[in-house]
Amino acid sequence: xxxxxxxxxxxxxxxxxxxxxxxxxxxxxxxxxxxxxxxxxxxxxxxxxxxxxxxxxxxxxxxxxxxxxxxxxxxxxxxxxxxxxxxxxxxxxxxxxxxxxxxxxxxxxxxxxxxxxxxxxxxxxxxxxxxxxxxxxxxxx
Amino acid sequence: xxxxxxxxxxxxxxxxxxxxxxxxxxxxxxxxxxxxxxxxxxxxxxxxxxxxxxxxxxxxxxxxxxxxxxxxxxxxxxxxxxxxxxxxxxxxxxxxxxxxxxxxxxxxxxxxxxxxxxxxxxxxxxxxxxxxxxxxxxxxxxxxxxxxxxxxxxxxxxxxxxxxxxxxxxxxxxxxxxxxxxxxxxxxxxxxxxxxxxxxxxxxxxxxxxxxxxxxxxxxxxxxxxxxxxxxxxxxxxxxxxxxxxxxxxxxxxxxxxxxxxxxxxxxxxxxxxxxxxxxxxxxxxxxxxxxxxxxxxxxxxxxxxxxxxxxxxxxxxxxxxxxxxxxxxxxxxxxxxxxxxxxxxxxxxxxxxxxxxxxxxxxxxxxxxxxxxxxxxxxxxxxxxxxxxxxxxxxxxxxxxxxxxxxxxxxxxxxxxxxxxxxxxxxxxxxxxxxxxxxxxxxxxxxxxxxxxxxxxxxxxxxxxxxxxxxxxxxxxxxxxxxxxxxxxxxxxxxxxxxxxxxxxxxxxxxxxxxxxxxxxxxxxxxxxxxxxxxxxxxxxxxxxxxxxxxxxxxxxxxxxxxxxxxxxxxxxxxxxxxxxxxxxxxxx
Numbered sequence: 197x198x199x200x201x202x203x204x205x206x207x208x209x210x211x212x213x214x215x216x217x218x219x220x221x222x223x224x225x226x227x228x229x230x231x232x233x234x235x236x237x238x239x240x241x242x243x244x245x246x247x248x249x250x251x252x253x254x255x256x257x258x259x260x261x262x263x264x265x266x267x268x269x270x271x272x273x274x275x276x277x278x279x280x281x282x283x284x285x286x287x288x289x290x291x292x293x294x295x296x297x298x299x300x301x302x303x304x305x306x307x308x309x310x311x312x313x314x315x316x317x318x319x320x321x322x323x324x325x326x327x328x329x330x331x332x333x334x335x336x337x
Numbered sequence: 338x339x340x341x342x343x344x345x346x347x348x349x350x351x352x353x354x355x356x357x358x359x360x361x362x363x364x365x366x367x368x369x370x371x372x373x374x375x376x377x378x379x380x381x382x383x384x385x386x387x388x389x390x391x392x393x394x395x396x397x398x399x400x401x402x403x404x405x406x407x408x409x410x411x412x413x414x415x416x417x418x419x420x421x422x423x424x425x426x427x428x429x430x431x432x433x434x435x436x437x438x439x440x441x442x443x444x445x446x447x448x449x450x451x452x453x454x455x456x457x458x459x460x461x462x463x464x465x466x467x468x469x470x471x472x473x474x475x476x477x478x479x480x481x482x483x484x485x486x487x488x489x490x491x492x493x494x495x496x497x498x499x500x501x502x503x504x505x506x507x508x509x510x511x512x513x514x515x516x517x518x519x520x521x522x523x524x525x526x527x528x529x530x531x532x533x534x535x536x537x538x539x540x541x542x543x544x545x546x547x548x549x550x551x552x553x554x555x556x557x558x559x560x561x562x563x564x565x566x567x568x569x570x571x572x573x574x575x576x577x578x579x580x581x582x583x584x585x586x587x588x589x590x591x592x593x594x595x596x597x598x599x600x601x602x603x604x605x606x607x608x609x610x611x612x613x614x615x616x617x618x619x620x621x622x623x624x625x626x627x628x629x630x631x632x633x634x635x636x637x638x639x640x641x642x643x644x645x646x647x648x649x650x651x652x653x654x655x656x657x658x659x660x661x662x663x664x665x666x667x668x669x670x671x672x673x674x675x676x677x678x679x680x681x682x683x684x685x686x687x688x689x690x691x692x693x694x695x696x697x698x699x700x701x702x703x704x705x706x707x708x709x710x711x712x713x714x715x716x717x718x719x720x721x722x723x724x725x726x727x728x729x730x731x732x733x734x735x736x737x738x739x740x741x742x743x744x745x746x747x748x749x750x751x752x753x754x755x756x757x758x759x760x761x762x763x764x765x766x767x768x769x770x771x772x773x774x775x776x777x778x779x780x781x782x783x784x785x786x787x788x789x790x791x792x793x794x795x796x797x798x799x800x801x802x803x804x805x806x807x808x809x810x811x812x813x814x815x816x817x818x819x820x821x822x823x824x825x826x827x828x829x830x831x832x833x834x835x836x837x838x839x840x841x842x843x844x845x846x847x848x849x850x851x852x853x854x855x856x857x858x859x860x861x862x863x864x865x866x867x868x869x870x871x872x873x874x875x876x877x878x879x880x881x882x883x884x885x886x887x888x889x890x891x892x893x894x895x896x897x898x899x900x901x902x903x904x905x906x907x908x909x910x911x912x913x914x915x916x917x918x919x920x921x922x923x924x925x926x927x
Contacts, residue, residue, distance in 0.1 A: 296717035
């Protein structure tokens with residue numbers, strides 16, 4: 197039996213989306229701890245905080261693309277500058293309703309991004325992610 | 338007396354010409370010292386020798402004929418002949434033979450006076466020598482129109498020998514069809530002689546002996562001599578130049594662009610057919626005109642400055658890089674052009690060729706392409722924002738299905754709540770998008786009283802004004818020409834924003850006013866709200882771009898994009914001055 201994912205960070209500005217994502221993951225009962233933030237700024241704060249307190253980074257980050265003020269792309273720019281100081285490398289998957297192929301292209305060119313999925317998040321999508329990235333449930337990161 | 342004797346004695350001896358006395362048997366019985374300097378012979382060596390010693394083989398017959406002629410009492414003109422020097426070189430001489438007679442007229446012998454010819458075939462005339470050096474064919478004509486002097490170039494050019502031309506009327510050298518006028522022109526020239534080009538602006542032709550015609554350029558000059566008043570004509574064959582010109586013209590015509598050749602003063606010297614078609618002028622109307630006739634009137638004053646600038650440093654380059662250049666047709670219509678300039682070095686002046694390309698079509702295509710790209714992006718972004726609430730509804734409907742029987746009432750209420758919020762949001766987005774895309778449809782510019790419009794807007798949003806306890810200050814606003822529906826939407830969006838983005842627990846205070854400066858009104862709407870960081874000054878006007886979470890400030894991200902589109906429709910600009918927590922001033926100029 198595979199072990200649970202330690203921690204998932206959900207980043208989305210839409211309250212309803214966050215509610216749905218959290219509920220889907222909770223119902224699957226595969227994650228120990230779900231952290232939800234409603235802006236990219238808060239996500240950065242959270243990551244800085246965790247790393248300062250020598251706690252574990254999230255194993256998986258689901259990142260929305262379109263958000264007010266700082267969007268998913270801008271978050272990634274900031275995240276890159278933080279990366280060197282971080283212990284461990286969370287898996288980042290961008291999650292968007294965008295069907296613009298340019299966005300997918302752009303996402304796949306960023307080394308920090310492991311995947312690009314269309315919303316809404318549902319059970320099947322989470323299962324796919326776990327299958328594609330077995331390290332999430334196999335190993336410590 | 339002694340001097341006279343000496344002169345007589347040395348007269349012949351000292352002459353520069355060779356003087357030879359020949360007896361009737363053909364032997365040299367006297368020769369002067371010039372045989373040494375010209376033929377290299379010692380006079381004593383020659384005396385007693387036969388005269389034919391200095392003649393080449395082919396001239397023996399000539400001398401025999403002359404001897405015979407003299408014996409029969411004939412006279413001889415000077416002739417050209419050839420002599421052999423002591424070292425067997427051949428030199429050209431002019432010779433005159435005369436009989437030597439005794440006191441009673443009995444023939445004793447023949448004298449030959451021989452002069453070495455210089456490089457000119459005939460050195461007898463200084464003017465001949467002069468005209469031989471001219472690069473052009475030179476023809477000297479007397480007042481009767483007779484040719485009295487020509488040079489080698491004339492012989493070469495027209496194919497006549499000198500003898501054939503001398504004494505002939507000068508019309509022999511021109512095509513028959515010009516005879517009629519030529520004599521007339523010739524007389525006129527003699528009545529007012531001065532140096533000038535002949536038949537300026539006319540195509541002149543010469544005629545060769547074989548009848549072939551060729552284009553020429555002719556300069557005339559008066560010549561006063563002892564023999565009377567003469568005219569010199571310098572004739573230049575311009576076949577090559579004509580050919581080059583033709584080639585150049587053909588090249589010009591084959592160019593895909595309108596080509597305009599301009600001189601230093603900005604005068605049009607040459608245009609091609611494309612220029613006529615593009616600008617609607619005929620060639621005749623353009624040549625000699627200032628090139629500024631082809632540009633819109635409002636640029637004409639400035640243009641000569643640029644033009645002069647170019648002539649001081651002419652090189653191949655596009656004109657007005659990064660500027661939108663406009664051409665002006667004869668009918669006043671303006672159209673966008675692209676222009677390349679390049680200098681043409683002519684003989685004595687610099688010309689500039691301008692290749693002008695009509696780019697209206699290309700510009701139009703570019704605009705369409707740009708619009709298409711915009712639309713595509715717009716469709717992606719719109720579908721993104723529209724799908725989000727749809728996904729939300731979908732997801733919650735899924736939860737509802739699962740939880741309907743065993744879920745708590747509280748959860749189900751929550752789901753339904755999210756569903757109705759998402760539907761409402763969807764509705765807002767759709768109507769916002771529709772409004773946005775309809776901006777500028779069926780528009781008619783109308784005089785509107787802005788104060789009236791503002792009052793209408795305030796009554797539309799009375800609810801939120803009262804709820805927020807907003808204070809709205811405004812002065813009397815002007816009457817302007819605008820699109821009424823759109824202008825009202827603009828004011829309403831800006832005023833709604835000023836109320837919506839207020840600080841918590843601080844009632845909004847909003848001031849609306851305007852400034853007028855040269856033909857333009859700049860309106861402003863100032864608030865005491867939450868303000869905008871300078872880094873977001875541009876972003877806020879882009880559709881669907883929001884700075885706040887929906888639960889903080891509800892909105893679709895369409896309002897300010899609408900405002901921008903409306904202001905631009907009026908040919909104006911919209912911008913913001915603000916900083917975080919310091920309130921904002923939105924400006925728009927119309």
